[in-house]
Amino acid sequence: MKKNYFLLTLALLLSLGIRAQEVAFEEYNLDNGLHVILHQDNGAPVVTTGVMYHIGAKDEVAGRSGFAHFFEHLLFEGTENIERGKWFDIVSANGGSNNANTTQDRTYYYEVFPSNSLELGLWMESERMMHPVINKIGVDTQNEVVKEEKRQRIDNAPYGKIIYRTGVNKHIFNKHSYKNSVIGSMEDLDAAELSEFIDFNKKFYNPNNAVLVVAGDINIAETKKMVQDYYGPIKNNAEKFVRTKIEEDPITEPIKVTEYDSNIQIPLKALVYRTPGMTERDSYVLDYISTILTGGKSSRLYKKMVDDKKMALQVLAFSDAQEDYGTYIMGALPIGDVTLDDLAKDMDEEIVKLQTELISDKELQKLKNQFENQFVNSNSSIQGIANSLARNFMLKGDTNLINKEIEIYRAISKEDIMRVAKKYLNENQRLDLDYLPESAKEVGDSK
Missing domain, CATH: 3.30.830.10 (Metalloenzyme, LuxS/M16 peptidase-like)
Structure with missing residues (x-):
């Protein structure tokens, strides 16, 4: 009961802070x-x-x-x-x-x-x-x-x-x-x-x-x-440039690629998905999913792969939403004899959990608290405010998102998280990238 009271109080304080700093x-x-x-x-x-x-x-x-x-x-x-x-x-x-x-x-x-x-x-x-x-x-x-x-x-x-x-x-x-x-x-x-x-x-x-x-x-x-x-006196040198959005065909089967880098010693397994643009509500849900998976030491992938199983040196998951499309990138660096396929297997297990099991009420409330805190911090500097105002107008079509974007995050449900994971994070819709040291090419070692 005390813990629930603390979470309720924290949420109330964050809400008051957000209204005060409009x-x-x-x-x-x-x-x-x-x-x-x-x-x-x-x-x-x-x-x-x-x-x-x-x-x-x-x-x-x-x-x-x-x-x-x-x-x-x-x-x-x-x-x-x-x-x-x-x-x-x-x-x-x-x-x-x-x-x-x-x-x-x-x-x-x-x-x-x-x-x-x-x-x-x-x-x-x-x-x-x-x-x-x-x-x-x-x-x-x-x-x-x-x-x-x-x-x-x-x-x-x-x-x-x-x-x-x-x-x-x-x-x-x-x-x-x-x-x-x-x-x-x-x-x-x-x-x-x-x-x-x-x-x-x-x-x-x-x-x-x-x-x-x-x-x-x-x-x-x-x-x-x-x-x-x-x-006011500045004249336009050309008609305003009109864009036509280029529609990509859906990805329907895995894209398996190996890249090499002479600057690394530790390989990387990366799983990359094409996702919707920044104005789509689903792109906000993907931000939640990133935090669930790798948002700090208590996140699912970090706790599982870094802390408990000690199979990964580092894990990452983040959504990079742009104006027309976005990409969702997951990755991990192996420890010792762990293979890149082992890393992919464990990352996929956590994706499947999100696709088949609703997160808990406690986890959802924690997410909302984290994002409200981030929202407050993003508007804590004049420079940050200026950037947000310009970006929201130009790329999202609504300058006032600087005040109301947090409402989009607040409205995300457990069911939204499951639905979006099912819609975008599937094995047949992704790039499966093995990123290897240049030396691996010489010895023919693909893992």
Whole structure:
């Protein structure tokens, strides 16, 4: 009884905390199509200015992979009014920080400044949108930077092909451009003409393909005026890019693949499934399933395979939902003479349990408490709030998910978990990947 009372009290406190920290925001469109989201929080003298463009690796044409990620680097080179190589100097000299990142679906740039430098952040991002300088010296410089990044993160990094999906997505997707890696092909970048980079910028880096988010210690009325001054005059260089979702044929039989990596000593067994996109309710259920299987030391796979049977050095299970589709990845590293088939057998046993047995009330309540805690933490920083606002608008079509997404998780039932496990996590619908040290190829050892 005391334990139940504690769980009820914890759930109530989390619920009160979530209501108290609701994120207020205002959103509107400029005449040129730029979507603007403003969030005022005067609790600390900090402001984040971010621009997310609806351009990712999935939008690249055949033979020119890597352009979206390349632009993440290229557009820090400079603008007509920011001298080449001075972007980071300006930010740091004004007490700020900045970064950018690219996914299959979008590219996001942001600056974090003391709030008295808000106008500087708005100006810099407007410069990136309106006056980028794209020339040969910049392309050549960033070409070498991207090549070095690929060497460090993928080519020479243990399990890099798994972490960055270059050894996974190409087997799961046949038609959709998700089959290509975000970092792309160095050969494609080398072969591209300068005019192609200029055309790419004109096609995608337009206000009607972007969302501007300003979050932190701001005055809404003053910020609106600055936004209009800096972004209102920017014209679109092209019609808004219209996507057609590419439908993949269902996977109906196992895809058995062996990959080799000269950077590893311990093999990996990976089971990978194609799953629905991030707006589908089932993708949220898969997040629950991941936590059941490997969400901490009390999770099912960790307790069974790492603690009790001591057959795995590490286990993992996570859902990677994207705009059109997702992937669900399970994996384990063996200990001693344990084979990769042994690992697959034990992982499959836990999947079958989820498909045939309802989880307990206690396990479901624990899941809901964990996700409510994660939800609170995700909105604990201004930078995190800015990113969530932009992403929810651009990729999920509802900015207010920042406040109500937790309700989707709260509504998930034990029956939902069983249904989703049955629907997506089947042996005939997956990639079965043996990821082996290069030395295994030499001796012909497939386990």
